[in-house]
Amino acid sequence: MSFGQGGPSWGPGDSRTPDWAALAEASEARGRRRKWLLIGGGALATAAVAAIVATAVITTSGKGGTSGSDKNASELPAPEDLPPESAAPQPSFSSVAPPPPPDPKDFIADEKKDRAPVTVDAFFPGRRLTMGDRVYAKGATARTTDCAATTQGALGSILAAHGCDQVIRATYSRSGVAVTVGVAVFATEAQAGKAARQASGGLASLSGSGVPTFCRGGSVCRRTANSYGRYAYFTVGGFTSGKNVTTADKNVYAVGDDLTDFTFRQIRHRGEVQASAAAAPVT
Structure with missing residues (x-):
């Protein structure tokens, strides 16, 4: 039931x-x-x-603009528009090459660009000269516009023929050896080069300030002639005793070579200083 x-x-x-x-x-x-x-x-x-x-x-998203997480999906950038994940700031270089630095020799090749003072101290500063382990005492110095008065033999007329403006001389001595070095100043590099190549006779020695007369009165001495830029430079060296110099007297050659090398460096440094100043940015 x-x-x-x-x-x-x-x-x-x-x-x-x-x-x-x-x-x-x-x-x-x-x-x-x-x-x-x-x-x-x-x-x-x-x-x-x-x-x-x-x-x-x-x-809500469809009204009154979008911001933050309420942006519509249609307003987000497409995947192909996004930068790659590994994208990072890259270095940027100018395609324009900077101008080459000025050539120091350009500033000592012509008097129009060589504006540094021409003085004894500009070429032969200080009271002594040190080259390696060798120290030379500085003797007398002189500067004159009478180029021929600083020479012996035919060198005076050669300097005048090529337009010598002035000659600066300095004497250095060590262990009975003395060397006078002279820098002849010209307007152009071409004039200085011709004067050095045609050199005959030689530079007159400069005594005084503790250095006796040397390389005068017919004694045999070593003479050199060179040029760099608008400067021709000459040396005359020998014994302060008046002894003749021979090729065996290496100490005389060493002193002369040191003075020649030093003078070349001083002239080149003159160009380097002026080139560096010209390359410095204007502030």
Whole structure:
């Protein structure tokens, strides 16, 4: 016998005794149905809330401009427009090559560019000269525009013929050997070069300031002639005792070579200083 859907169920033989097992099973089934209904309803509610929030976000993004994380996806740069991840600042170099530095010799090749003072101290500074382990005492010095007066033999007329402007002389001595070096100044490099190549006779020695007369009265001395830029430079060297110089007298040659080398360096340094000043930026 049955009371219909949801009613009690009686057991076999209709003895009016409830079928307790069947009742328990039916109650459990109803509990499971209520549980699933509650779960399903919660899921639907959550989905509805998410849909409402999404709609609000989209609606807000579409109004009144964009900024920060509210930008529309359509306004973001395309992947191909973005720089590579490894992109970093790269060095940039001018395609225009800087001008070459001035040539120091240009500043001593012509009087128009060689504007540094022409003085004794400009070429022969200090009281002594040190070359390596050799120290030379500085003797008398002189500067004159009478170029021929500083020479012996034909050198005076040669200097005059090529337009010598002035001659600066200085004498150095060491261990009984004295050398006078003279710098003849010309307007151009070409004039100085011709005077040095055509040199005959020689420079007159300069005594005084502790150095006795030397290389005069017919004694044999060593003479040299060179040029650099608009300067021709000459030396005359020998023994202060008046002894003749021979090729075996290496000490005389050594002193003369030191003075020649020093004078060349002084002239070249003159050009380097002026070239450096010309290359310096204007402030």
